[in-house]
Amino acid sequence: MRVGKLKLVPDLSLQFDNIGIRLLRVLAEGGMGIVYEAEQRGYAGFHKRVAVKVIRDRYSAHEAFRGNFVGEACLVATMRQANIVQILQLGELNGRLFMVMELVEGVTLEEFILQHRALGIQIPVELAAFIVSRVCRGLAYVHGKKGEDGLPLAVVHRDVNPRNILLSHEGEVKLTDFGIAKARSWMYSEEGTVVAGKSEYLSPEQVRKEVTDARADIFSCGVVLAEMICGENPFEAETSVMSRRNIVQMPAPDVEHYRPGLDPRWGILCGELGQAPRRAFSKRFGDAVGIGAIPVQR
Numbered sequence: 001m002r003v004g005k006l007k008l009v010p011d012l013s014l015q016f017d018n019i020g021i022r023l024l025r026v027l028a029e030g031g032m033g034i035v036y037e038a039e040q041r042g043y044a045g046f047h048k049r050v051a052v053k054v055i056r057d058r059y060s061a062h063e064a065f066r067g068n069f070v071g072e073a074c075l076v077a078t079m080r081q082a083n084i085v086q087i088l089q090l091g092e093l094n095g096r097l098f099m100v101m102e103l104v105e106g107v108t109l110e111e112f113i114l115q116h117r118a119l120g121i122q123i124p125v126e127l128a129a130f131i132v133s134r135v136c137r138g139l140a141y142v143h144g145k146k147g148e149d150g151l152p153l154a155v156v157h158r159d160v161n162p163r164n165i166l167l168s169h170e171g172e173v174k175l176t177d178f179g180i181a182k183a184r185s186w187m188y189s190e191e192g193t194v195v196a197g198k199s200e201y202l203s204p205e206q207v208r209k210e211v212t213d214a215r216a217d218i219f220s221c222g223v224v225l226a227e228m229i230c231g232e233n234p235f236e237a238e239t240s241v242m243s244r245r246n247i248v249q250m251p252a253p254d255v256e257h258y259r260p261g262l263d264p265r266w267g268i269l270c271g272e273l274g275q276a277p278r279r280a281f282s283k284r285f286g287d288a289v290g291i292g293a294i295p296v297q298r
């Protein structure tokens with residue numbers, strides 16, 4: 001992960017110190033905020049490494065965003081599953097929202113893909129399938145989660161992309177940033193310009209700004225898988241507008257073209273998931289359970 005490029009803000013460090021959290025270093029700067037590696041301190045020298053995401057002022061100060069962000073964070077906090085990054089705490093310091101999360105030590109899937117590209121090697125198909133199947137386990141859990149009243153919570157991620165998929169050194173696959181895209185869309189919808197989520201991974205219904213459900217996330221998983229198999233995201237174009245047009249108009253990628261001689265069984269998997277874009281909305285995967293259960297051993 002990108003490390004230590006940015007300086008810690010002394011004021012902020014002091015504020016966190018006062019609540020028993022020591023900011024150690026900047027892990028990365030995302031669009032929404034800055035992610036720090038930190039230490040949560042407790043009794044008799046107890047300490048635990050965590051990740052702290054401090055939301056940017058312009059988001060923190062936005063009322064609709066705040067309401068939505070807080071609501072989604074509270075929902076996601078009730079979810080515990082191995083493939084979902086745990087939210088440990090939600091707080092506010094001087095009007096700035098922050099989130100304490102489980103620290104995943106490793107790389108993002110984006111970094112993993114870029115590293116393979118730089119070295120000119122392909123990601124093994126089995127590994128690509130493993131990663132996506134684990135993301136789908138996390139999605140299946142969240143999509144199927146019911147509230148105390150027994151009704152579905154209907155949480156949709158809306159921004160499944162390689163930057164939000166973390167791979168730990170221990171071999172775990174974890175999806176992060178649940179609900180954030182939804183909160184962010186409140187700001188953007190008022191500004192009327194940007195669609196929440198990374199354009200080249202959006203589902204067609206997101207591009208069209210229609211109502212989304214679990215199928216949008218599964219579509220994005222298909223794009224992530226296709227990217228790993230093909231070595232590039234087939235929908236990605238020079239501009240986000242063009243990428244979004246590709247998502248809606250382009251036929252699904254021909255994985256055989258990118259990976260000649262692919263074992264037919266993997267062809268089926270990629271055909272099912274990676275070519276999901278070709279299917280009519282009504283024929284798309286309704287849930288992620290089956291994909292999460294896909295055996296990845298030959």
Ligand SMILES: Nc1ncnc2c1ncn2[C@@H]1O[C@H](COP(=O)(O)OP(=O)(O)OP(=O)(O)O)[C@@H](O)[C@H]1O
Pocket residue numbers: 001002027028029030031032033034035051053085101102103104105108163164166176177
């Ligand atoms: N729980 C975590 N543990 C370890 N590193 C993390 C964690 N969460 C985020 N990161 C690191 O911080 C980076 C930035 O994350 P962040 O979600 O803020 O931005 P992003 O996903 O790149 O963009 P966006 O603002 O659109 O979500 C990630 O790419 C990852 O490297």
Ligand SMILES: [Mg+2]
Pocket residue numbers: 030163164176177
């Ligand atoms: Mg993110």
